[in-house]
Amino acid sequence: MNRNLFKVPVVGLAAMTGLGTALAQSDFPPAPLPILCLDPTVTPPVDPYSTDYGAQLDWNDLFGTFLGVQGTVGYSKFCFPPNGITINVAGRVGFMYGKLGSVQDTAYGGDPIDDWLGLTMGMYDGVGGNWGYAKSVRQEGTAAPTRTLFGQNAIDTTYYGASDRYFVGESTNDNIRISLRVDIKGDTSRLTWTMTNTGPQANIGLEFGQWVEMLAPSLGDFIGTTFVEVPGFRPLHTDHRFRRDPNLNATSPHENPMPPYANFGMTQSLAYGLKVPTMADPSIPDQTPVDILDIGKAGFLLGIETGNSTPMPAAYSTPSPILEDTSIFPDVGYVQRWLPQLTNQNEQRIITAYYRSTWGVSDYAKPYAVTVDTPKVVAVNDNDPQVFNPNPMVIRVYVDNVNGFANEAKPIPLNDVRITLNLPQGMTDVDNPTSNRIVKFIDTVNPPPPRDLNNLPKEIAHHTLGFVDFQVNVDPTLYGKQSYTVTVEPQPGPKKTITGTIDVASQPRLLIRDAANLVTAPWQFTDTTWSTILGTGPNPLQINRDYQAFEWDANQQAYVLQTGPKRGFGNWLISTQDVGFKQLGGNPRTPSDLGSANGAPLIVLHSGWNLIANPYNYSIPVSQLVGVTATDPTDAHTFADLAGQNVIGSTLSFWDPNTQSYKFTQDFTDLLIPNRGYWLFVNTPQDVTISFGPVFTAFIPVGTGGITGAMKVHGAATIAAPTAKWKVNLAVRSGKVLDDQNYIGVVTNPADTVRARIQKPPVAPTPTAVSAAIVTLNGTKSLLLAQSLVPDASHNQWAWQVYTKSAGSTTISWPNANQAPASIQLMLTDLTTNQTIDMRKQSSYTFTSKAQSNRQFKITADSTQAVGPVLSSLTATRTGSGTTAGFNIQYQLGADATTSVRILQSGREVYVVGSRAAQTAGTHSVLWNGRDAANRRVKPGLYTIEVSATAPGRTTEIKTTSVFVLS
Numbered sequence: 001m002n003r004n005l006f007k008v009p010v011v012g013l014a015a016m017t018g019l020g021t022a023l024a025q026s027d028f029p030p031a032p033l034p035i036l037c038l039d040p041t042v043t044p045p046v047d048p049y050s051t052d053y054g055a056q057l058d059w060n061d062l063f064g065t066f067l068g069v070q071g072t073v074g075y076s077k078f079c080f081p082p083n084g085i086t087i088n089v090a091g092r093v094g095f096m097y098g099k100l101g102s103v104q105d106t107a108y109g110g111d112p113i114d115d116w117l118g119l120t121m122g123m124y125d126g127v128g129g130n131w132g133y134a135k136s137v138r139q140e141g142t143a144a145p146t147r148t149l150f151g152q153n154a155i156d157t158t159y160y161g162a163s164d165r166y167f168v169g170e171s172t173n174d175n176i177r178i179s180l181r182v183d184i185k186g187d188t189s190r191l192t193w194t195m196t197n198t199g200p201q202a203n204i205g206l207e208f209g210q211w212v213e214m215l216a217p218s219l220g221d222f223i224g225t226t227f228v229e230v231p232g233f234r235p236l237h238t239d240h241r242f243r244r245d246p247n248l249n250a251t252s253p254h255e256n257p258m259p260p261y262a263n264f265g266m267t268q269s270l271a272y273g274l275k276v277p278t279m280a281d282p283s284i285p286d287q288t289p290v291d292i293l294d295i296g297k298a299g300f301l302l303g304i305e306t307g308n309s310t311p312m313p314a315a316y317s318t319p320s321p322i323l324e325d326t327s328i329f330p331d332v333g334y335v336q337r338w339l340p341q342l343t344n345q346n347e348q349r350i351i352t353a354y355y356r357s358t359w360g361v362s363d364y365a366k367p368y369a370v371t372v373d374t375p376k377v378v379a380v381n382d383n384d385p386q387v388f389n390p391n392p393m394v395i396r397v398y399v400d401n402v403n404g405f406a407n408e409a410k411p412i413p414l415n416d417v418r419i420t421l422n423l424p425q426g427m428t429d430v431d432n433p434t435s436n437r438i439v440k441f442i443d444t445v446n447p448p449p450p451r452d453l454n455n456l457p458k459e460i461a462h463h464t465l466g467f468v469d470f471q472v473n474v475d476p477t478l479y480g481k482q483s484y485t486v487t488v489e490p491q492p493g494p495k496k497t498i499t500g501t502i503d504v505a506s507q508p509r510l511l512i513r514d515a516a517n518l519v520t521a522p523w524q525f526t527d528t529t530w531s532t533i534l535g536t537g538p539n540p541l542q543i544n545r546d547y548q549a550f551e552w553d554a555n556q557q558a559y560v561l562q563t564g565p566k567r568g569f570g571n572w573l574i575s576t577q578d579v580g581f582k583q584l585g586g587n588p589r590t591p592s593d594l595g596s597a598n599g600a601p602l603i604v605l606h607s608g609w610n611l612i613a614n615p616y617n618y619s620i621p622v623s624q625l626v627g628v629t630a631t632d633p634t635d636a637h638t639f640a641d642l643a644g645q646n647v648i649g650s651t652l653s654f655w656d657p658n659t660q661s662y663k664f665t666q667d668f669t670d671l672l673i674p675n676r677g678y679w680l681f682v683n684t685p686q687d688v689t690i691s692f693g694p695v696f697t698a699f700i701p702v703g704t705g706g707i708t709g710a711m712k713v714h715g716a717a718t719i720a721a722p723t724a725k726w727k728v729n730l731a732v733r734s735g736k737v738l739d740d741q742n743y744i745g746v747v748t749n750p751a752d753t754v755r756a757r758i759q760k761p762p763v764a765p766t767p768t769a770v771s772a773a774i775v776t777l778n779g780t781k782s783l784l785l786a787q788s789l790v791p792d793a794s795h796n797q798w799a800w801q802v803y804t805k806s807a808g809s810t811t812i813s814w815p816n817a818n819q820a821p822a823s824i825q826l827m828l829t830d831l832t833t834n835q836t837i838d839m840r841k842q843s844s845y846t847f848t849s850k851a852q853s854n855r856q857f858k859i860t861a862d863s864t865q866a867v868g869p870v871l872s873s874l875t876a877t878r879t880g881s882g883t884t885a886g887f888n889i890q891y892q893l894g895a896d897a898t899t900s901v902r903i904l905q906s907g908r909e910v911y912v913v914g915s916r917a918a919q920t921a922g923t924h925s926v927l928w929n930g931r932d933a934a935n936r937r938v939k940p941g942l943y944t945i946e947v948s949a950t951a952p953g954r955t956t957e958i959k960t961t962s963v964f965v966l967s
Contacts, residue, residue, distance in 0.1 A: 037079035048074045048126070055089060055125055056158055056167045060400065061100040061465050062187040062371060063357060066120075066127055067169050067180070068092040069155045073126040085306045087129030091151020091171065093210070094120035094127035095189060095274060095355050102272065102359045102373050103469070104699075107394040111218055114272040118215035119264075121298075121305075130211070130303035133310050134180075136173045136195060137205035137340050145340065147207070148173040149310045150180070162408035165448050175199030185402045186369035186465075187360035188284075193351040195343075203340030204349050207312060211298035211305065211333045212264040212274055225332040227271055227698065228295060229263040232623045232640075232669055235696050237329070239296035239322045241315075242278070244289055253322040262295060263358045263698070264332060271376075271698035275356040276334060283363050283498075288351045291339040294322055298333030305331060358698070361500040367404020368414060368445070370496055371465075372397050372486050376699040378474050378504045380617065385508050385523065385590050386583075388474050389701060392430045395421060395470040397486055399445045405493070406447030414466075414490035417442040421470050422485045426478035430471035442466040445490070477581040479506030480619055480673045503697060506617040506674035508588035511657060512547070512579035515736075516764040518655035518677040519573055520613030521565035523588035528564040536585030547575045550765045552611035559765045567591070568603045568692065570613040570677020572765050591616055599694035605648070607685045609762055612652075614672035618695045622652065623668045626693065630686035640668050646754070647688060649681040653761040653786070661738040664758055664786065679761035722752035724789050726820045728839075730859075732772045732802050734810040734849065742772050744798050744859060745820070747789035758787035768806045775799040794863040794895055794951075801856050804849035812857075813844035823864045831856040864954060868894045871949040874959040879927065883966040884937070886929040889913065889945055891959065893921045897949040901926055904944040911938075930965055940965050 038045045053071030058064060068089025077084040101114035118124060121131040139145035150171060157170040166183040177196040182189060195204055214223040228236040239253065246255035258278050265271030278290040292315050294301055300321050303311040313321040315337055336353065343349050356362070362371040373396040381387040397419050405412035423436040432438075445466035482504055487497045508523050525533060530549050534541040541547055550572040551562040562571050593600055600615035605627075614620055625639040629647055643650035652665045654676050665678075672678065682688055727745025731738065747756045760773040773784035776799070790796050804810055817826055817839045826839035830847065832855060837845055839859075849855060873892040878885045889901060901913035911933050913926050928945070932938050943963055950956040 037075045039076035039078060039084075046074070046076075053089065054158075056160070056169060056182070057125060058160070058165060058167050058182065058184050059096065059098045060165060060184050060186075061098040062360070062398065063184055063189055064096045064098055064124075065182045065184060065189040065191075065355075066092075066094040066096070066123060066125060067155075067158075067167070067182060068127060068151070069158055069169065073122075073128050075126070080306055085129070087131075087308050089126070089128040090155055091133055091149055091169075092122070092127040092129075093132045093134065093191070093208075094118075094123040095210075096120070096123045097272075097357065102357070103394055103396045104359065104373065104375055105272070108390045113216055113218060113266075113270055116217050117272055118217075119212060119274045121211040121213035123215060129308045130298075130305065130310055131213075132210040133302070133312070134193070134206060134208040135310070135312055136176050136178060137203075137207060138174045138176060138199075139203040139340050140200060145203075145314075146174055147312070147314065148176075150178055162450055164402045164406045172198070175202075176204060183403065185364055186362045186371040186398060186400045187357040188362065188364060188369075189355045190364070191353050191355070193353075195349045195351070197343045197345055197347055197349075199345065201342065201344050204343040205340035206338045206351050207335060208353065209294075209302050209312060209333060209335035211302060211331060213331070214266045214273060216266070223266040223270070224330050225264050225266065225273065226329060227263075227265040227268045227273075228328065228332060229265065229271070229696075229698055230259045230295075231261070232257075232259060232621075234624050234693060235268070236295060237327060239294075239300075239324050239326055239328060241322045242293040242295075244279075244291050253320055253324050258290065258293065262293065262334065264334070265358055265698060268696070268698060269700060269702040271358055273358045275358045276336070277354050277356065278336070283365075284354045285365070286352045287354055288338060290336045290353075292335075292337040294335045294337070296322055296328050296333060297326065298331040301333045301335045361498055363496050363498050364403070365496070367401075367493055368490065369400040369402060370397065370486070370488050370498055371400070372498050372500055374484070374500060374502055376503060377618075377697055377701070378502060379701045380505045380507055380590060382590055385588060385617070386476065388476070388505075388507070392471050392473045395472055395484075396467055397421070397470075397488070398465045398467045399442060399488060399490070400465045401445045401447045408450050411447045412492065413447065414445040414493060415443070416491045417445055417466065418487075418489040419468055420487040420489075421472075422487070423472060424478075424482045424484060426475040427482065427484070428473050428475070430473050433473065438470050438472075440468040440470065442468055474504060476507050477509055477511070479504050479617070479675065481671055503619055508584040508617075509581045510573070510584065510675055512541075512573055512575050512582050513657040513660075514575055514578040515660055516655065516766045516769070517573040517575060517657045518570055518611075518764075519675055520567070520570050520615075520677050521584065521588075522567055522591065522613065522615050522617050522674055523584070524567075524591055525584075525586035525588055527586040529586075530562070530564050533565070533584050533586040533588075534582060537583045539579065539582060540585075541575075541579065541582065546577060546579075547573050549573055552609065552762070554606035554608060554610045557608050557762075559762075567615040568600055568613060570611040570679075572677075574766055594618070594695045595700075596694055598691065600692045603690050603692075605680065605682050605688045605690060607682050607687075610680050610682060611677055612680050612690070613677045614674055615692055616695050617674045618697055618700070619671040619673055620692065620695060620697075621668075622665060622670050622672060624693050624696060625690055627688050627690045629684065629688050631684065636691075642688065643668075646683050648683065649759055650755060651758045653679040653758075655764065659738055659740070660736065660764075661740050662761060662786070663741055681759045722756035722789065723748045724756070725792060726824070727787070727789060728814055728820055728826065729816050730772060730800065731813045731815065732770050732810065733813075734770045734804055734806070734808055735768055737766075737768050737770050739770050739772050741786055742774065742800075743787040743789070744774060744800075744861075745789045746792045746796070746861075750791035753789065753791060756787065756789040757783070757785050760784040760786045763803065763805070766805070770805070770810065771803045772812070773801055773803070775801055796861045798859045799856070800859055801854045802849070803854050805852060807849055807851040809846060810849040810855075811844055811846045814839050815843070817843070820861065825860075825862045825864055827860045827862075829858040829860075831858060869957060870895050870897050870951045870954060871947060871957040871959050874945070874947050874961050876945050876961050876963050884930065886927055887945070887963055888925055888927055889947070890923065890925040891947050891949075892923050893919060893949060895921050895951040895954075897921075897951040899924070899947060899949045901928075902946045902948075903928055903932075904946055905938075905941065910943065938965055 050071040054069040056067040074086045097117040105113040134150040160167045179194040181192040243255045244258045261277045265273035280287040360371040421438045549562040550559045725746040727743045730742040731740035763771040774788040829836045903911040
């Protein structure tokens, strides 16, 4: 055993009943523990703990973990009628928050919602039965796997570490020696399962699950779990299975792609709870990837809530533990499965898993941990949308000196810890409104002190984290996801930088730049005309003098004048001046349907281009949109499904008013930003009805909205964005107008050629607009594309056109031609002048454009590197049986090439059959009649036939074969 560890007796909270007076309530979980549910009619109360009860429990200010070691706990009939229950605790695991939790619940005068928040049913010291446990899985050869509860054969060794903040529990299961180490650092608990195979070679795996049930002591009651977040999905209401390598054709149950994490929160507004990561990321690089994650009702996944049997059905047992289309509420559970892997005798399999708060943004790497606590949302006041809530806001940064310098034999404090908060434009220091960079210091962050075995519970609670608070103002013009960074520089120790985001709702203001603005106004107005909305309040604007408004008529596929905004649809404001942010009139209010069951009104999309917009003043992910097609009006489909079926385009286009050019979304997890219009293309002739749903943003304040219902939607398909081997950016500028989002290149997977297309949205309705597009055919119909990625070939060609509304000097450029491999020759030809340009030697080309005209170009990409032999075969056969018969020379070309065929003897040229002939790829043949250059019969002997071939941009290839001339 390491010298810095020491064994201790099993510690049970039953032996700590006197701590309520010995320790402040804030230093130790609240006592008496209401979760144990004593019978108030019995005097004196029945001790709920068995005489042999024991447990390991450790925590810091932010997070804690329980491990049952032996014994039982009892719960009275008042919680579990009719007779109460008594359940085993050995091997059971539970999680909780520490005495502080997030500062966001109290920083603005609220109640301490998440202080000492219990996360697992039975916390703080009564997790038992089927509420939170692990099973080892062992399979030898073709035998059926065996699955054994951790602790079933007793937790025979337990100890707390003298260094850092951790404890260990060990047990032997089914010829597997299991050592569980639990580390507490920052806002996380890291569980490291070291499984040593003490038997013959076998496949060894692990399964771990919990009933996630919140207990908020400040509220004096269970809160439960009602808000389950999974990236790429709407909040879950029914059973779901996620798998690292999903079978997308599976139906019983469906298998969804593995998300990076799942969040289990109390409610949408109070989304404090448990974050369960499933894969490694920079903050948890040692997390072992989860193979299967099941989320469902705890009773089906883990066993009946009042039982002790710990059944945890296998993933593919019959009946399945995942019962799709059944509610996961009120008793939500999850099971993580690490599938068995081959492990030799005496070898170890190590599985590391993290369990975290839902609010922290952290870095746990050695030698210290950092946790950043910010508001997840800056909302607007429902009664006055011109006011943010909260504002100013508090950003707290915690530093935890563990896992490096917290060695009992050589502890080192962190001194003069410099913490720098870098904020986005629009967020500033309360004390210095001109600065968005704030620096503060923590004098000292000490490591946890050595533990006093005679007063272990108090020593567990003794160590606190260092932290600083920043007061930050938010400018009323800011909205959307805003990124910040926190840099921590201690002495000693490495510098760490953490990046996070804060979602800022938009106040009723629109950014209006000179010329084109593709916008939306997602508020509810008492007067919905532009003349009132823009014509009142500070800096009033007059329609037809200062601006014009246009909407898109999807039936006509044309612009029409607009008198007022429509929620869910985008529109153009063409301004004659750079207004900046215009405060809107018309008595704007936050949409009342933001938190309703179905959200904003449905919108109908027509074949071709449609101009849509987020109907809310809060960001929502593209992935939450669902739709119904007129061709299949019986089922709803996710946005990813519709794109995968080629019903709609997979990319949305939006306008950057600062550059006056289009940009494009990159992924289904991208956000629809408030106040912004988006182009979406419908590929089918039939209509598509789209539902935005309500706003599902976590931590949105009470009163702004909540989840009251969900739309039934098929499971989402996995549709990864197509990737490119290489692509080159093409840009056009005419005067102040720019179109810089055009791409040609080669797709990685040829099957993704069509999906890699990004269609070009309609030209902005301004008199000086420019628009470039790659022209391709879809059947007999021309398509205009902003991106065309084609399969790899030795020769590729694109037709490119540049449309200009007004005449003048126009420049096209290709700023990143070096992104194409050096072996690719890129050439641009102006089809009006027939001038050809080497795009590697020249970075731009300028021409004089005509008004309302298209200039046509051709771009070619030719490989100068061999992708296969040019000259792949050569044979020579006699043309007859006589001694004077000639030879038929046949060769195969793998590419178009210039060829020469010569007859040699002893290296000397005798005859040239063909010289510098331009030939296409394929089989070719020539005849040699056995004569020399003077038309004389050659002498008998051995001759060499030589064929050379030179393909464009490639070195000459030569093949030879020998023939014998008889006479």
